[in-house]
Amino acid sequence: MSELLSRQVANLSPEQQELLRRRLAESKQRDAQPAAFHELFESWVRRDPDRVAVAFGDEQLSYAALNRLANRLAHLLRDRGVDRECLVGLCMPRSLEVIVGLLAILKAGGAYVPLDPEYPPDRLAYMISDAALPLVLTRRSVAGVLPEESQATVLAAEDFWPELQTWPDTPVRLDGIVDDLAYVIYTSGSTGRPKGVQVTHRGFRNLARWQFENYGLKTPRRVLQGTSLSFDISVWEMCAALLSGGTLVLPDPGLKMAGSDLADVLIEQGVENISLTPSALSTLPEEALPHVRYVTVGGEACPLDLVRVWAPGRAFFNGYGPTEATVGVSLARYEPDLERVHIGRPISGMQAYVLDSRMQPLPVGVAGDLYVGGSGVARGYLGRPELTAEAFVANPFDAGGRLYRTGDVARLMPGGDVEFLGRADDQVKIRGFRVELGEIESALAQHPDVRHAAVLLDQDGA
Incomplete structure (x- = not known):
């Protein structure tokens, strides 16, 4: 055990010190070589170019076709000034074009900033101004929600789509971008101003590997993409499909994401993999959806009754991960006879620590502050250095590493899983x-x- 780690765990039993040391070593050993989101997508383009990548109603795009369109748009965006780490707004309803636009922004070296057309205009105006967006991709049907007075150039899909054929369908060549920004998602802020979380590409490969190994993705799956891009569960959904050779199924943007309306789409589209909040999952008729084989819940507490209904005959997971840690930190697979809800153990490349007020690890069973570390930890908050310094701190167990102070309260269980207990703030x-x-x-x-x-x-x- 290193001298740094030894000093930090002196109040733990020898057995718990050894467990912490082993978990940190395993995290580093299994930490995959990082790659950009679009690079991981392109690896599946080469493997299975004709497989359907995205389905939207009766429309669909193969991996090869999606890649060509995104490459063409990436060249257009470069011509419009998009370069490495340039923030580009994405204000579109759910559609094939929004997936093309997202990939194109990344392929051009930029980072996308989701602007949900359903948001109040004042909130959208604040986000566009705060992020100093030079460009926003949209569709004419929702362009009216964007502020008239803005520094951003607005580019509607109906205007740039016909022009794509004039641009090369080869990829833009960029090197060494895993630590560049991939997206900035705005979350609620305690001061009254939303804050933009800056997430890089570094955590995507570990995320995709966990999904491939645990979702049975050696056989490509049809994955629901029902979450607004303004929430990072959408990233989880896209990874589960586009970084694993599966098909991303996009419901109609007006669809109610619960109850019989959602169930009908899952049946019609043959969706096999869904990620929902427990409250949304509880509205679905389990007996009518035998083809849904992989269920992940998150975002709120998971009742045991829900596990009893949905876990039999399925792979049922409960996930935990703040936006500040690239969607997923830990996951637990639940069996139908689960006795105690927990959030499992960290995925490869990630760490979770339950610490006291002095940043010292707490023994098993003792409640404390939950900190997370690893390759998925975000860069910080856009334009908020003081808030970043408060929330993102040096990792006392891993020289040079950083931890995110989640504000959640948790405790370690005897078997090594983490139990979420609630929030330490408002x-x-x-x-x-x-x-x-x-x-x-x-x-x-x-x-x-x-x-x-x-x-x-x-x-x-x-």
């Missing part, structure tokens, strides 16, 4: 979405008739 989850109560309070306080504001979560849903 952040809440509503239908799986992170919400800072301070952001709501700040918005309420701006009203001239409001002197002070306080917001509480109604746990009973009344």
Whole structure:
């Protein structure tokens, strides 16, 4: 054990010291050689070019066709000034074009910033200004939600699509970009301003490898992509399909992602792999969906009753991972006879630590602050150096590494799994979405008739 690690774990038993040392060593040993998202996608283009990559209603694109379109658009974007780490807005409803646009931004060396057309115009205007976006890709049907006065050039798919045939379908050549930004996703902020989380390409290969090994992806699967790009579960869904040779199934943008409406799409499209919040999964008729073989839940607590219904005959996973750690930190596979809900163990290349206020590891069973580390840890918050320094700290167990202070409370279980216990602050989850109560309070306080504001979560849903 290194001198650095020895000093940090002095309050643990010899057995727990050995467990921590072994977990860190295993994480480093299995940490895959990093690669950019689009490079991992291109490896499947070479392996199986004719396989369907994306399906949207009656439309579909093969891996080869999707790659060619994305390459052409990448060249166009380069001509419009997109270079390495250039942030490009993506404001489109669910469609084939949005996947082409996303890949093209990455292939051009840029990073995409999702701008959900369903967001309030004021919020979109703030994100475009805060990220200083020079360019936004959109469609005419939703372009009206974008601010009229903005520094960003707006490029509609209907305008650039006919031009794509004039650009080369060969890839843009870029080297050494695994530590470049891949995307910036805005999350709720306690000060009343959303904050942009800067995520690089470095964590994608470990994520894709876990999915390939645990989702049975040696046989390509049809994967639902039902989450808005503004939430990082969408990245998980895209990885499970496009980085594993599967098919990404896009529902109609107006579809209600719950109940019989969603069940009908899953049946019609033969979807085999879904990732949903427990509350959304609970609305689906399990008996009508025998072809759904892989189920992952996350974003909120998973009730044991849900496991009893959905785990028999399926691979059922509960995942944990903040946006600041490239979607997935740890996952647990649940069997139908599960007795205690937990979030499992870190995936390859990631670490999880339960620490006290002095950044010392806590013994098994003792609640403490949950910190995560590894290749998926984000760069920080866009334009917020003080907030970044507060949330992203030096890793005392791994010289040169960084940890993200999640704000979650957890404890280690005797078998080595992590049990999530709740939050240490005012952040809440509503239908799986992170919400800072301070952001709501700040918005309420701006009203001239409001002197002070306080917001509480109604746990009973009344």
